[in-house]
Amino acid sequence: MVTKEKKASLLVVEDEESLREALKLNLELEGYEITTADNGPSVLKLVKNEYFDLIILDIMLPDMDGITVCETIRMQHNDVPILFLSARNTSADRVEGLKKGGDDYLTKPFNLEELLLRVDKLIVKNKKIKEPQSVPDVYEFDGCKIDFAAHECQDVTGANQELSKKEAALLKLLVEHEGEVVSREHILQVVWGYNVYPTTRTIDNFILNFRKYFEKDSRNPKHFHSVRGIGYKFTA
Numbered sequence: 290m291v292t293k294e295k296k297a298s299l300l301v302v303e304d305e306e307s308l309r310e311a312l313k314l315n316l317e318l319e320g321y322e323i324t325t326a327d328n329g330p331s332v333l334k335l336v337k338n339e340y341f342d343l344i345i346l347d348i349m350l351p352d353m354d355g356i357t358v359c360e361t362i363r364m365q366h367n368d369v370p371i372l373f374l375s376a377r378n379t380s381a382d383r384v385e386g387l388k389k390g391g392d393d394y395l396t397k398p399f400n401l402e403e404l405l406l407r408v409d410k411l412i413v414k415n416k417k418i419k420e421p422q423s424v425p426d427v428y429e430f431d432g433c434k435i436d437f438a439a440h441e442c443q444d445v446t447g448a449n450q451e452l453s454k455k456e457a458a459l460l461k462l463l464v465e466h467e468g469e470v471v472s473r474e475h476i477l478q479v480v481w482g483y484n485v486y487p488t489t490r491t492i493d494n495f496i497l498n499f500r501k502y503f504e505k506d507s508r509n510p511k512h513f514h515s516v517r518g519i520g521y522k523f524t525a
Contacts, residue, residue: 297342297412298322302332302358303374304350312345315401316408329353336362340478341369342412345404348375348386356389363390366519367474370411374399421465428464430525431512433503437461444502455480459495463513463523472520496521 299316303309304327313323324339326332329352336344344362348355359371370393373386378396386394393407426438434443437460440452452460458480463471476492496515500507514522 296320296322298324298340299408300324300326300332300335300341300344302326302344302350302355303347304328305347312404315405319405321408327351329355329358332358333361336367336369337365340474342415343370343372343408345372345374345408346391348373348377348382356386359386359390366472368415368472369474370415372407372411421462422467424461424464431503435460435464442502445505450502456495456498459492460499463521464525467523467525470516470520470522474520476520492521 299321301309301312301316301323303312303325306327309325309327313325316323324335324341326335327350329350332344332346335341346355346358350358355373355375359373362369362371371391373391373394374397375382375386375394376397383394392411395404395407424437426436428435428437431445432447433445435452435457436442437457440454440457442450442452442460444450459476462476462479473492481491493515496513497507499513500510503512504510512524514524516522
């Protein structure tokens with residue numbers, strides 16, 4: 290059976306209804322999953338609770354402009370790619386948008402083909418950054434051993450411990466990104482596979498278990514680190 294690749298999930302933010310609907314329709318025809326919003330506060334709420342592969346963000350919005358929305362998202366350590374749409378075409382506007390955390394900038398009126406190309410490029414680029422290193426089925430570090438296929442590990446005392454499917458998946462993800470901080474958003478999307486997140490306390494509890502298994506001193510962890518407000522990191 291051929292497994293279909295998961296559709297990329299996009300958030301389209303545009304207060305002009307006709308353009309918003311046109312963007313939604315054309316992007317859905319390309320196979321993307323589309324969520325729409327027409328103001329800044331609802332964008333921030335959506336981004337907090339759901340995972341998106343890309344945000345298409347109009348700069349001229351009521352209540353809160355797109356630049357402020359982008360800045361707020363970046364302050365939350367969320368690195369979702371953001372493509373600005375703007376009716377303003379001066380180089381100063383472009384520079385401002387990119388400076389405040391935007392990844393690309395397209396002026397209205399725009400060519401649909403160009404928009405689709407830019408969207409595709411940003412999604413591909415973002416996936417490449419998150420490409421993991423390959424890890425063997427049995428991984429050893431600092432006297433401990435993890436068998437990802439059998440869902441078990443040998444802890445710091447040499448005792449065998451059973452791992453739940455989710456524990457094994459989270460361990461594998463952290464080991465694949467050894468030395469890098471993996472964001473909460475990325476963990477929840479990869480391990481839980483949800484677009485809508487469960488509580489982040491769920492991850493904290495898993496990390497506490499890993500410290501019990503693999504740390505000589507769980508209060509001063511050497512391998513499993515929480516990076517406040519951002520995510521988690523494994524160092525061998």
